[in-house]
Amino acid sequence: MKEIVIKTDRLSKRFGDFIAVNEISFEVQKGEIFGFLGANGAGKTTAMRMLCGLSIPSSGTAEIAGFEVYKQAEQIKRNIGYMSQKFSLYEDLTVSENISFFAGIYGLTNREIKEKGEALVEQLGLEKETKKLVGSLPLGWKQKLSFSVAVLHEPKIVFLDEPTGGVDPVTRRQFWDLIYEASAKGITIFVTTHYMDEAEYCDRISIMVDGRIAALDSPSKLKTQFKAGTMDEVFYQLARGAKRGD
Ligand SMILES: Nc1ncnc2c1ncn2[C@@H]1O[C@H](COP(=O)(O)OP(=O)(O)OP(=O)(O)O)[C@@H](O)[C@H]1O
Numbered sequence: 421m422k423e424i425v426i427k428t429d430r431l432s433k434r435f436g437d438f439i440a441v442n443e444i445s446f447e448v449q450k451g452e453i454f455g456f457l458g459a460n461g462a463g464k465t466t467a468m469r470m471l472c473g474l475s476i477p478s479s480g481t482a483e484i485a486g487f488e489v490y491k492q493a494e495q496i497k498r499n500i501g502y503m504s505q506k507f508s509l510y511e512d513l514t515v516s517e518n519i520s521f522f523a524g525i526y527g528l529t530n531r532e533i534k535e536k537g538e539a540l541v542e543q544l545g546l547e548k549e550t551k552k553l554v555g556s557l558p559l560g561w562k563q564k565l566s567f568s569v570a571v572l573h574e575p576k577i578v579f580l581d582e583p584t585g586g587v588d589p590v591t592r593r594q595f596w597d598l599i600y601e602a603s604a605k606g607i608t609i610f611v612t613t614h615y616m617d618e619a620e621y622c623d624r625i626s627i628m629v630d631g632r633i634a635a636l637d638s639p640s641k642l643k644t645q646f647k648a649g650t651m652d653e654v655f656y657q658l659a660r661g662a663k664r665g666d
Contacts, residue, residue, distance in 0.1 A: 423450040425576055425608045426471065431480035433466050440466040442631035443480060448624075450576070453599060453609040455619050457655065458628030461664035464612045465581060467628070471610070472579055473497050485576040498527065501570035501607075504581035508566045511555030515546055518554055519569060526573035540568045560591035564598060571602050578602065580611040589617065596621050616652040625651070627658050634658045 426448035433441040441463040448454045458464045469475040471484055473493030482489040485499040509518045519540060523533040541547055544564055554562060563583060571578050580599075584592045592615065599609050599621075611622070619625050619639060626636040635642055635658055639651055646654045659665070 424448070425450050425485055426454075426483070426610065428471070428482040429480055431467070431470060431482050432478050433463075433470060433475065434478040439631055441470070441477075444628075444631075444633050445480075446626055446633060446636055448577075448608060448610065450608055451603050451606045453603050453611070453621065453623045455622035455625040456610060456612045456628070457614075457619060457625055458612075459659040459662050459665040462628040462659075462662065463631040464628055468579055468581060468610070468612065472500060472502055499576045501526075501573065501575040501578035502581075503566050503570040503578065503583055505563075505583065505585040509554045509562060509569065512553060514551050514553055515541070515557075515565065516550045518565070519572070522569045523572050526575075528573055536572050540572060544568060560587045560594070563587060563591075564595055567595065567598055567602075571607055574605070575607065577608040577610060580609065582612055582614065584613065584615065584618065592618065616650065616655060619651045619655070627655060629658055629662045630664050 424447050429445050430443040431441060432439060432443050444467060456464055456468065466475070470477050470489060471482060473489055473496035477489060484496045487495040487499070489496065510521070513521065519537040520533055523537065528536065541550055546565070549557065554565070567583060584595050596618065603609055613619065622639065624636065624638050625642060626633045628634065637645065642654050643649065643651065646657050648654045648657065
């Protein structure tokens, strides 16, 4: 039987009179790579913050890794990983120090930190860089390291908020290899992105427009549904009617 790890029902967030997230309902399965798309201001970050237990919803329900967002935010935080372009690693700590620091926060023992940290460094081919400051690494390396750190404690779900912003397509593809590996281990990936090539890599995609989910399906089914050749066209058809955004 399929295990549902994210389930929302009419989840909403208001700021005063403004409805940033408007009754979104969806489910995500264990190990699924779920793309969360939408134009600027559509409500993705606001929704993701509620799912991570960082912001209390105004109404509706959400269950994350079996815990509900109103009363069990702390349990949710312990069972997820999080990475964003804005909040990442400490630039003034070395690669090793960052791994130890974040692994400690995620509750790993010293022995686990050593074992898993070494495996991570080897997987990323960073053996010669462990004593270098993270600030001195190229952006693509930082992002791969940041992702690997976010899944070091093998969370049920990892939330990625525009994880590959600003890097070239080849590095993005390498980053996605890490995502596939995590998904194969049963970690659910919830990812926001503005890159439509990345949307194609997801198992399913939801597209938000003005706070609502306007479409949700696999990339191939969405293309059929919208009679579009590419995800870019699907996205454009939906987003061009948006009232919010730049
Ligand atoms: N704390 C807040 N108070 C008032 N309005 C807010 C607050 N946070 C977000 N908003 C508004 O809610 C809407 C959704 O914002 P949100 O950041 O969730 O969008 P987004 O889809 O993540 O956009 P982007 O891709 O630009 O990050 C925007 O119009 C934003 O101005």
